[in-house]
Amino acid sequence: MVMSASPNDDRTSGTGRYLQQSKIQAALDHAQDLGASYAEVRLMAITDSSVAIRDGKLERAIPGQDIGVTMRILADGAWGVHSTTDVLSLPGQVESTVKLAKAVAARRASKDRPVALAEVPILQNEVHWKPKKDVRNTDLDTKLHHLMTLHDSAAEDERIVSVTCGWHDEHLHTELMTSEGMNRTWSFQRSLINATVTGRDGGDVVSYRTRHGGEGGLEVIEACDLGELGRTAQIATLRLLKAERAPSGKLPLVADRDLTGVYIHEALGHPCEADLVAAGDSCLDGKLGQTIGNSIVTVVDDPTIRGGYGAHPIDDEGLDTREKCLIKNGVLTEYLNHRETAHHFGIAPNAGARAQDGLHHPLVRMSNTMIQGGTHNDLDELIEDISYGVYACGSRGGQVDTGRGSFQFAAQEAWLIENGELTKPLKDVSVSGLTLQILKDVDGLTQDARLAAPGFCGKGQTVPVGDGGPIMRISNALVG
């Protein structure tokens, strides 16, 4: 059978689980009989819904169900992996996957260490982060109502030529069984709403996008003043129509919390991922315990922040998630890791394993990443002594070369700072720099750190993340 395992058909009656535990246990045992030192089966079932409206009309509404399962086998110190949507076929793939792992192991050079896993608590339980309002029960009319609220407030100007609004919600159910006896099931939801606003004035055309979302059900959307979100996007779009090209050069830069979040995600978060460090692809290799930033900089990655778009109760190796403090007062204190890299570096595992879905194996990933607040009261205080600089807001995304330690992130809009005042609106602002330099150049943070707009992070696999922080000042940034 090619495609099977409808959640309804395969779901074990009465247990709320999809995996037939006796068969999976037998498969795990079989893997060990064939020489595997570790085997796991992780299933993820996703029930989701996407809705889009364009110019106030329903463009598409797509309900969907996906299921995927990945078997990961460690044999002779190397990984073999099999992923499929055909859940029932999995036990039949044990032998070939063990063989695959052994084939990889046979190519290992004598200088290379075999893969091994750090020890972790072996748990058997279920953890369900219940939403206040289960988004699976939200009907299309309700979704359309919220989308229209966002749309209508964004569209109120003749120079706004198009408004596209989108909705995405998902219920994620994961089951993990391992040869060590781990047997955990967990679930949670995410909800997201967004808009892209296009403005035109004569030959000038600009666009602005806005998002709100987080871990949870309908209550996440209801907590947002969508009218205000739309109005803010509309005003920003019209402002961009009048904005000037940003100056280029090394300038003082102040970033709002959206951009601060992307900055810390790209510049620090990725180089802190222990799989990249172990691969020799991080500028932070060998720098644990060293001062790499200004003493005002403290950075955490915390998947337990409920409501954050990167929140999740258990990582994809079955560990309870926890806060990781990556930088404490400028000192690099912790890498994000998973069991393999924790063992590699001889450190405690900190539950940083995430997979995109049931068809992907876990990598070391961020979750909700934030710079902690500082001492400045507000934006005015941060810019009052800047004679010429840029205040940049909203994120269009970013990218990092973790090995070189160089990064780039782009703002949605910006203002010129002249003599301590915000003066002209600017567009097309991007900022680049070197991680190990710019963390030292952070010289001002407001007190009020919190997560900003939700985002998505790509590293071969895409996962939802939350980023944020306070408003941040960098004394010397390369602005493009």
Added chain:
Amino acid sequence: MKMLPNDAVERIGEGCKRIGDLCKQEGISQWEVVAFQSYGHQLDIEAGKISLAAGGGEGGYGIRVLEEGRFGYAYLVDASSATPAIQQALDVARASPAIEGFVLPSAQEAAPVDGLCDRRILDIGPEDLLEQADAVLSEVASLDKRAVVTGGGLGVGATASAILSSEGIESSGITTSHGLGVQVSIDADDELTSSYEGDSGRQLLADVPSCIANAVHWAQVTRGPIEVDSQPQDTPVLMTSEGFSPLFSMVVPTALRGDRLVRNESFWSGKEGTQVLASDLSLIDDGRMDGGKSASSRDGEGVPSRRQTLVENGRLVGSMWGTRDAAQQVAEGRIEHAETTGNAVRGGHQSPPGIGCSDFTMTSKNGGHSQDALLQEMGDGYIVHSVMGAHTANPTSGDFSVTTSTILRVEGGQILGPVKQAGLSGNLAKALSEGVRLGDDVRVQGSYSSGSMHLPDVLMLQGLRVNPA
């Protein structure tokens, strides 16, 4: 065949038929079922060694139903659970606004496109990939003892796909793919440089494709940065195919979507029939390119694919459409007449058709020039081989501001040396509007939007600003 079950196409064809029969039983006037089932093997490489070997398969079905111009969509994994999915799609259709004149495409003959399935790939097993990985790692070490493949991987895949509709469209087939990408780093003398290069296609790649040597080359030539004037300057830039394609694919194909053009969402809106690019440049989308990475005999809704000139000698002469968007924009009065151009694309079974390009080319009636000739014409400027942040370019305005660590300073037509890091900004539409020269070596690159980019090196003499760090 090691990779694909012998009856893979028949199985998904049967699934489509089963779902189609259910649609008929529901009395749905128009319906369409698509199915994809992919199989593959892949290897990950980290820190100079193979870190993981993986294999498997995935797939599913997408159902589009249409009743009196109202459409609904749903997707699922297992054809046996299609009944609730059909009901969901119907519920959505009934809640959707009607689009006057929107009907599913009718059946038309579609000639096959050659080179989309290489049966040699179907016989590749994990051991073959492991041998290829060994060859790649050996090649990198032999080219430069300091060079290490710090990341990347390789893989082969085969996808069986099928489409069946109430209008008589019934088509199925197999496509193959083989891809490889490596991040090569040289970490020596307190300096780390790196370069990512990749290659992929429908056909079996060489054991060690030329991109491997390129990755080593760029990790080498960016070592030992020179000092340059750090003032931002408007200057000619020669972007290699690898550096240019991510920006180009983010901005240009999107601007040529018919719906965006008529909705004023494109920087080329209102410029139909006028000069939008340098007068020697043409843009062509070729859905029927032999061996094209994104080519197919039919588009994502079963319409025969075609080759279409979108910009001819600088003049905007075409746009890309799918059935639904064409009907919608006509019904809403934004355009008098529009019809599908065979540009409906899907991201798999989970998405209904949208508009996108397939195999996209930019050519010049002046032909291509050698890199030496381009450098002579440039005089003073920069060569940029890769950029960070291409995905942050604005496809609505064409504006971009990105960063590069793979940049060489050129003076008097001679390469002086690498610059450690620089910003690169401008408006791509304006930069391509005059003073553009193309190289003579077209290479195929991936895309941020849809389709595949077939582009040479591109020298832009105006419209770009470089901001050295």
